[in-house]
Amino acid sequence: MSLSALVLFALYLSAAAEGQNALNDIIFSGDFxxxxxxxxxxxxxxxxxxTRNFVFTRKTEELGQGGSSWYAANEFAAGxxxxxxxxxxxxxxxxxxxxxxxxxxxxxxxxxxxxxxxxxxxxxxxxxxxxxxxxxxxxxxxxxxxxxxxxxxxxxxxxxxxxxxxxxxxxxxxxxxxxxxxxxxxxxxxxxxxxxxxxxxxxxxxxxxxxxxxxxxxxxxxxxxxxxxxxxxxxxxxxxxxxxxxxxxxxxxxxxxxxxxxxx
Amino acid sequence: MSLSALVLFALYLSAAAEGQNALNDIIFSGDFxxxxxxxxxxxxxxxxxxTRNFVFTRKTEELGQGGSSWYAANEFAAGxxxxxxxxxxxxxxxxxxxxxxxxxxxxxxxxxxxxxxxxxxxxxxxxxxxxxxxxxxxxxxxxxxxxxxxxxxxxxxxxxxxxxxxxxxxxxxxxxxxxxxxxxxxxxxxxxxxxxxxxxxxxxxxxxxxxxxxxxxxxxxxxxxxxxxxxxxxxxxxxxxxxxxxxxxxxxxxxxxxxxxxxx
Missing domain, CATH: 3.50.30.50 (Putative cyclase)
Structure with a gap:
């Protein structure tokens, strides 16, 4: 048994004890x-x-409120x-x-x-x-x-x-x-x-x-x-x-x- | 320790021993x-x-080869x-x-x-x-x-x-x-x-x-x-x-x- 396996298992037990999800403890353990x-x-x-290629169209890109705000949005089309x-x-x-x-x-x-x-x-x-x-x-x-x-x-x-x-x-x-x-x-x-x-x-x-x-x-x-x-x-x-x-x-x-x- | 935790841990060890990924054994254990x-x-x-709504356009839907084959494809556009x-x-x-x-x-x-x-x-x-x-x-x-x-x-x-x-x-x-x-x-x-x-x-x-x-x-x-x-x-x-x-x-x-x- 590797140290890493032991640590993951400890995490699993501790999570299970708290009714939490062991999966998150494993996915985000740093091993993946x-x-x-x-x-x-x-x-x-x-x-x-x-066929219709991906076409990306810029609709809006603008500074507002005297330069203090920003808004941008686009459209696209594709097959x-x-x-x-x-x-x-x-x-x-x-x-x-x-x-x-x-x-x-x-x-x-x-x-x-x-x-x-x-x-x-x-x-x-x-x-x-x-x-x-x-x-x-x-x-x-x-x-x-x-x-x-x-x-x-x-x-x-x-x-x-x-x-x-x-x-x-x-x-x-x-x-x-x-x-x-x-x-x-x-x-x-x-x-x-x-x-x-x-x-x-x-x-x-x-x-x-x-x-x-x-x-x-x-x-x-x-x-x-x-x-x-x-x-x-x-x-x-x-x-x-x-x-x-x-x-x-x-x-x-x-x-x-x-x-x-x-x-x- | 629950039976389920024991089983998952056994799977983890067995996977680790084979150099496999314990994550799959857990995600697909049936517990999630x-x-x-x-x-x-x-x-x-x-x-x-x-704004531009999602528009779905059917391009092709056809039987070919005397009815034995099928081909369908579409296009879409959206904001x-x-x-x-x-x-x-x-x-x-x-x-x-x-x-x-x-x-x-x-x-x-x-x-x-x-x-x-x-x-x-x-x-x-x-x-x-x-x-x-x-x-x-x-x-x-x-x-x-x-x-x-x-x-x-x-x-x-x-x-x-x-x-x-x-x-x-x-x-x-x-x-x-x-x-x-x-x-x-x-x-x-x-x-x-x-x-x-x-x-x-x-x-x-x-x-x-x-x-x-x-x-x-x-x-x-x-x-x-x-x-x-x-x-x-x-x-x-x-x-x-x-x-x-x-x-x-x-x-x-x-x-x-x-x-x-x-x-x-």
Whole structure:
């Protein structure tokens, strides 16, 4: 038993004795950190071609009362599917849930990061198949699976990130249909699948089989996850909290991980 | 020591031994529940008069491939300050932080609910003063304070919720300036203040002193919190996760509490 475990347990008992919540004592014990896996929304945010980009409009910025007061407010408009966002199952499955219907117990879940960036090796035509992963997954409990292709480093360069060719085709890595079928059959505790690229299907896909397989099994997708920083593969808690657009097929997402701090 | 505490501790030790995260074992132990304090965004969502309401536009809903596939996507537009939303300090304080700059350690904090609905007693002209609260606050540690006026039950009726008069004045309860000054001087661990009405200042306010006092001390506000359901006053963890609008003065917010389950 580590000293840290002893201290946490003492805190737990003391909180329990007072009828308080041990959870706060643990989350805020100093042993955990919060990591933001979200790209910010601004006029540069990556959206799918020919969809409505995020548009930010300054409405008011003014000093009042002889310079002693300040008031500022803006408006914005956007498609549902850009930047770091969630796809609700209804996006590709008519009987699927909308964003506003997703239950919180599928949005606050253990996080698993599957880092395949070494396999991808910056190849925009890489498609992940089952044989790449046979030895890697350890997803026995309810969780969200995030695949790291190593693509967040291109997010600031829209053309490179999407791999736009002269004929306006897209090229960026993604998941093969086989992977989606495998997850939905062999790992029934997985509630959502995310990627650090613009789509769970690879850029060259025309019929989006991964979207279809995952959504028809009730899973949500997370696209454009920001994985610029190191995140432990196992042991973090995912907070997958989209803007609550009642009938949304998708929505801007605030995606945060609560992770054990690295030991120095 | 309760059986439940013993079990959690056993889980903690077993997780620690495997190098895993005890936090997941505790959050998902079955002892906690997730409560959504967010009103959904749709065409009925309450916005401040004369600001851009949430507008939801269906772009595509179509069956393809002979009826075997489905695709749906929408767009939306809105002002920053409507529905359940956050006010960044920059909204009323020129040197304050924008939404995209708010640090996560001020957004994931212990939650305190101050239920003053019994004092308000449905009076739209009620203004909370310091003497109402002298005996109530126990906010020694970093936290977000949410005041419950008992107004969420009117959210479906925009006119009643805002208390719109024939001369277009507003009447709903709020905080007095004295309370804001008291919080920012006597409770320096409070990082944000929220209400279950449309503004931290009462509806009749013309110069918004509560906004000004709180924002100039670096606090954020949360407005239109959904308190339709019971939430424990102490012991919950607040997840205050706004859409990450980089230069936002405010943003739609997903506001969730993780709370100890009630014992039956």
């Amino acid at each position: 950190e919060f990591i933001d896996l979200t790209h910010p929304f601004d006029n540069e945010t990556v959206y799918w071609p020919n 549902e599917h850009g930047g770091t966002h969630i796809d609700a199952p209804y996006h590709f499955y008519r009987e699927g849930l909308h964003v506003g219907e997703l239950p919180l117990d599928k949005l606050i879940v253990p996080l698993i990061i599957v880092d395949v960036s070494g396999l991808v090796n910056d190849d925009p035509n890489f498609v992940l198949q089952k044989h790449h992963l046979d030895y890697m997954l350890n997803a026995g409990n309810r969780c969200v699976l995030i695949f790291k292709f190593g693509w967040s480093k291109y997010f600031h360069d829209k053309k490179k990130y999407l791999g736009v060719t002269e004929s306006d085709e897209l090229n960026f890595p993604g998941l093969g249909e086989e992977i989606a079928t495998w997850i939905t059959t062999a790992y029934k505790n997985v509630v959502g699948v995310g990627v650090d690229v613009a789509s769970v299907d690879p850029g060259c896909s025309k019929d989006f089989p991964v979207h279809k397989v995952l959504s028809s099994s009730g899973l949500y997708n997370i696209e454009n996850v920001n994985l610029s920083m190191d995140v432990p593969s196992y042991g973090c808690t995912a907070l997958v909290l989209p803007m609550k657009i009642r009938q949304g097929t998708g929505a801007p997402l605030r995606f945060v991980a609560i992770c054990p701090k690295k030991l120095n | 529940e997730f409560i959504d304090l967010t009103h959904p965004f749709d065409n009925e969502t309450v916005y401040w008069p004369n 920053e300050h409507g529905g359940t939303h956050i006010d960044a300090p920059y909204h009323f304080y020129r040197e304050g932080l924008h939404v995209g700059e708010l640090p996560l350690d001020k957004l994931i904090v212990p939650l305190i609910i101050v239920d003053v609905s019994g004092l308000v007693n449905d009076d739209p002209n009620f203004v909370l003063q310091k003497h109402h609260l002298d005996y109530m606050l126990n906010a020694g540690n970093r936290c977000v304070l949410i005041f419950k006026f008992g107004w969420s039950k009117y959210f479906h009726d925009k006119k009643k919720y805002l208390g719109v008069t024939e001369s277009d004045e507003l009447n709903f309860p709020g905080l007095g300036e004295e309370i804001a000054t008291w919080i920012t001087t006597a409770y320096k661990n409070v990082v944000g203040v929220g209400v279950d009405v449309a503004s931290v200042d009462p509806g009749c306010s013309k110069d918004f002193p509560v906004h000004k006092v709180l924002s100039s001390s670096g606090l954020y506000n949360i407005e239109n919190v959904n308190l339709s359901m019971d939430v424990p006053s102490y012991g919950c963890t607040a997840l205050v996760l706004p859409m990450k609008i980089r230069q936002g003065t405010g943003a739609p917010l997903r506001f969730v509490a993780i709370c100890p389950k009630k014992l039956n």
